[in-house]
Amino acid sequence: MNERKLTGAEIIWECVVKEQVDVVFGYPGGAILPAYDALEKYRDKIHHVLVRHEQGATHMADGFARASGKVGVAMATSGPGATNMITGLATAMMDSVPIVCITGQVPSSVIGSDAFQEIDITGSTIPVTKHNYLVMDIHELADTIKEAFHVARSGRPGPVLVDIPKDIQNQSIDFQYPENEIDMPGVVNPPGATDEQINTLIHMIEAAERPFILAGHGIIMSEATGQVIQLSEQANIPIGTTLLGIGGVPASHPLVFGMMGMHGETWVNQAIQEADLLIACGMRFDDRVTGKLENYSPNSKKIHIEIDPAEINKNIHVELPIHGDLQTVLSQVNPLMKKQDNRSWLRRIDSWRKESKGKDIIHQDTEMLMGAHVIRKIWEGTKGDALIITDVGQHQMLEAQYYEHEDPRTLLTSGGLGTMGFSLPAGIGASFYEKDREIWIIVGDGSFQMTMTELGTAVQENRNINIAIINNGYLGMVRQWQEMFYEARYSETPILSPDYVKLAGAYGLEAFRVEELGDVIPTMRKAQKQSGPSLIEFVVEKHDMVYPMVPTGADLHEMIERPVKPSNGKLPSEKKESVL
Amino acid sequence: MKQTLIALVEDKPGVLNRIASLFRRRNFNIESLVVGKSETSGISRMTIVANEVDRRKRGNIYFNLLNLVNVVAVKDVSELACVTREFIFIKVQAGPDKLNELNQLVKKFGARIVDMGLDTVIIETADEKEVIDELVESLAPFNISEIMRTGKMSMRRGRTHKVSSEKINATAEEVNWQPEQIHTYHN
Numbered sequence: 001m002n003e004r005k006l007t008g009a010e011i012i013w014e015c016v017v018k019e020q021v022d023v024v025f026g027y028p029g030g031a032i033l034p035a036y037d038a039l040e041k042y043r044d045k046i047h048h049v050l051v052r053h054e055q056g057a058t059h060m061a062d063g064f065a066r067a068s069g070k071v072g073v074a075m076a077t078s079g080p081g082a083t084n085m086i087t088g089l090a091t092a093m094m095d096s097v098p099i100v101c102i103t104g105q106v107p108s109s110v111i112g113s114d115a116f117q118e119i120d121i122t123g124s125t126i127p128v129t130k131h132n133y134l135v136m137d138i139h140e141l142a143d144t145i146k147e148a149f150h151v152a153r154s155g156r157p158g159p160v161l162v163d164i165p166k167d168i169q170n171q172s173i174d175f176q177y178p179e180n181e182i183d184m185p186g187v188v189n190p191p192g193a194t195d196e197q198i199n200t201l202i203h204m205i206e207a208a209e210r211p212f213i214l215a216g217h218g219i220i221m222s223e224a225t226g227q228v229i230q231l232s233e234q235a236n237i238p239i240g241t242t243l244l245g246i247g248g249v250p251a252s253h254p255l256v257f258g259m260m261g262m263h264g265e266t267w268v269n270q271a272i273q274e275a276d277l278l279i280a281c282g283m284r285f286d287d288r289v290t291g292k293l294e295n296y297s298p299n300s301k302k303i304h305i306e307i308d309p310a311e312i313n314k315n316i317h318v319e320l321p322i323h324g325d326l327q328t329v330l331s332q333v334n335p336l337m338k339k340q341d342n343r344s345w346l347r348r349i350d351s352w353r354k355e356s357k358g359k360d361i362i363h364q365d366t367e368m369l370m371g372a373h374v375i376r377k378i379w380e381g382t383k384g385d386a387l388i389i390t391d392v393g394q395h396q397m398l399e400a401q402y403y404e405h406e407d408p409r410t411l412l413t414s415g416g417l418g419t420m421g422f423s424l425p426a427g428i429g430a431s432f433y434e435k436d437r438e439i440w441i442i443v444g445d446g447s448f449q450m451t452m453t454e455l456g457t458a459v460q461e462n463r464n465i466n467i468a469i470i471n472n473g474y475l476g477m478v479r480q481w482q483e484m485f486y487e488a489r490y491s492e493t494p495i496l497s498p499d500y501v502k503l504a505g506a507y508g509l510e511a512f513r514v515e516e517l518g519d520v521i522p523t524m525r526k527a528q529k530q531s532g533p534s535l536i537e538f539v540v541e542k543h544d545m546v547y548p549m550v551p552t553g554a555d556l557h558e559m560i561e562r563p564v565k566p567s568n569g570k571l572p573s574e575k576k577e578s579v580l
Numbered sequence: 581m582k583q584t585l586i587a588l589v590e591d592k593p594g595v596l597n598r599i600a601s602l603f604r605r606r607n608f609n610i611e612s613l614v615v616g617k618s619e620t621s622g623i624s625r626m627t628i629v630a631n632e633v634d635r636r637k638r639g640n641i642y643f644n645l646l647n648l649v650n651v652v653a654v655k656d657v658s659e660l661a662c663v664t665r666e667f668i669f670i671k672v673q674a675g676p677d678k679l680n681e682l683n684q685l686v687k688k689f690g691a692r693i694v695d696m697g698l699d700t701v702i703i704e705t706a707d708e709k710e711v712i713d714e715l716v717e718s719l720a721p722f723n724i725s726e727i728m729r730t731g732k733m734s735m736r737r738g739r740t741h742k743v744s745s746e747k748i749n750a751t752a753e754e755v756n757w758q759p760e761q762i763h764t765y766h767n
Contacts, residue, residue, distance in 0.1 A: 310646075
């Protein structure tokens with residue numbers, strides 16, 4: 001039944017449609033031409049976004065996936081088209097983002113002959129994909145694409161690449177979609193926690209006097225916000241987040257204390273170092289989170305709830321490993337958890353916070369426009385409710401510090417790989433899912449120049465995005481390291497920018513430049529009124545640094561804080577009620 | 581003691597590449613790898629020996645291997661009772677005058693002479709690593725010109741971990757013992 005004669009190219013689209021994909025980011029070329037030709041028949045079901053560079057396609061698929069929780073799809077031709085995808089695949093791999101990349105390949109008869117635009121892309125991408133496929137038989141094409149989506153979203157999600165030779169796309173077979181359930185013996189769902197593990201966990205929390213929850217990206221992927229908050233409230237446990245955990249728990253919650261790690265809050269790092277119990281939820285003890293491993297939270301017992309068993313005990317030894325899906329495990333724990341009293345512990349963390357807040361740049365008078373102030377104004381100007389996509393560098397850390405996120409999937413950022421150039425394409429990708437929230441892309445002048453070619457895509461697709469370039473004329477984070485660790489020799493970090501207002505003008509956009517703090521919000525209002533892309537360049541202080549900072553190789557609590565300048569005498573305006 | 585792993589893997593193109601890539605990428609030291617068809621079509625069985633003594637790292641190797649999509653099941657048999665063998669061909673330069681002496685030595689080790697040229701002899705044996713090392717040492721005076729040696733193969737004594745072609749999934753559970761492994765490695 002339902003058998004039709006279809007080409008391989010048509011089968012690709014049939015399968016993509018079956019996965020409920022309605023947008024694909026890609027770039028045509030020789031070896032993928034049959035698929036692009038067949039796309040014409042699927043116009044009513046699939047919207048194709050023509051990117052300007054294949055790296056952009058992968059970041060768009062990635063941004064779409066991070067914003068939606070669905071699988072993002074990118075397409076490219078063989079050879080250079082495929083190799084341009086490697087950075088995007090690696091970015092998605094490091095941050096566990098489900099994307100499927102479909103590449104054309106030279107005809108199967110000439111594979112291995114160094115044919116025009118031939119590259120062994122499956123061989124090349126083994127280290128940067130969760131799995132990949134080279135389809136050598138049209139009869140296996142549909143099963144393979146179905147499997148690829150399954151692998152991308154199952155367990156710990158990740159990127160999958162499917163390489164399809166041109167002749168396979170051109171062949172025809174009688175086609176019937178494989179409706180059978182996927183049977184992959186190498187892909188198994190993680191178990192929940194055992195009763196013994198649950199009892200031990202509860203006992204450890206009951207015995208602890210200074211417990212602390214480390215909230216990671218897993219909370220967002222497992223949709224475990226409610227469970228984590230419930231555990232935290234029931235047992236009165238303070239929460240700190242990783243960079244990718246931001247938004248996984250609401251920043252305004254009295255038990256949520258902010259980000260941990262290299263540029264995390266001093267009081268969060270201090271709490272981690274002094275804790276007697278860490279409950280790590282869906283995170284992987286990255287070096288940016290732990291500081292020097294040997295002295296990381298030296299007096300605590302550790303519980304690690306994690307979907308990927310290869311992450312457990314990789315960097316940090318834990319007393320109680322629980323391999324499982326976070327939401328499942330915490331749903332087992334919460335009904336058995338009794339109320340705990342950790343008042344004095346919470347009071348201590350709060351006092352560290354109060355002490356540290358006074359040194360915050362946000363409360364200091366400055367003549368120049370500071371990056372931190374711009375981010376804070378964007379937070380105010382969007383009522384803290386925008387979808388923010390950041391790039392990599394100082395502005396990224398400032399965003400993490402000064403934009404308070406209340407909802408999951410409202411901050412998209414390249415954490416693990418730290419891919420400069422991520423934000424503009426990822427923001428374009430996310431805009432195809434997020435239609436209600438305002439979208440702000442916060443990007444440095446260095447990062448923006450890496451992928452600003454995608455402005456063309458944003459204009460062609462008329463995306464409703466706001467681009468905020470934080471321009472300090474330097475590769476700021478590198479410059480910061482040079483200042484701190486290389487005796488201020490600024491080797492190759494000053495960087496020229498084009499006139500961004502004119503650049504946007506060349507694409508037919510009205511853009512703005514802001515140099516005064518008072519102009520930030522009024523200019524934002526102008527940008528918000530525009531439909532389609534808008535761009536604001538914020539010219540900020542060139543030499544500012546991101547504080548606090550844990551230098552590499554230092555213990556987590558050995559943070560360098562901002563040198564205190566004379567304050568304006570006003571007390572820090574606390575948004576949050578005190579915990580107690 | 582070295583880490584010995586037995587893995588059931590899907591017999592698909594690129595599987596060896598994926599395993600080799602994993603070991604290189606994670607900076608694990610692979611000492612030897614032997615692979616061949618298993619009793620089930622479409623499934624190969626591997627013995628992998630890794631040069632890692634740290635328990636935590638061993639666990640990391642185990643779970644990274646298991647994470648590969650084409651790897652159906654892995655069992656760490658480092659501390660379990662196993663039969664183990666390596667195989668070796670040794671070519672020595674030996675004329676007819678040395679044959680008697682060589683014959684006696686070879687017999688003592690339970691090895692065999694499998695080829696005799698004008699002035700070369702090929703000896704083969706399958707044995708445990710230590711015995712083979714000793715054989716090689718004993719043959720040194722005969723002027724060894726070539727050695728061809730496999731890595732270690734292991735099979736667990738007793739209970740059979742059979743892969744039935746219909747139910748590879750059930751076998752995966754049987755061979756993986758995941759919860760047990762987590763505790764073994766993590767404590």
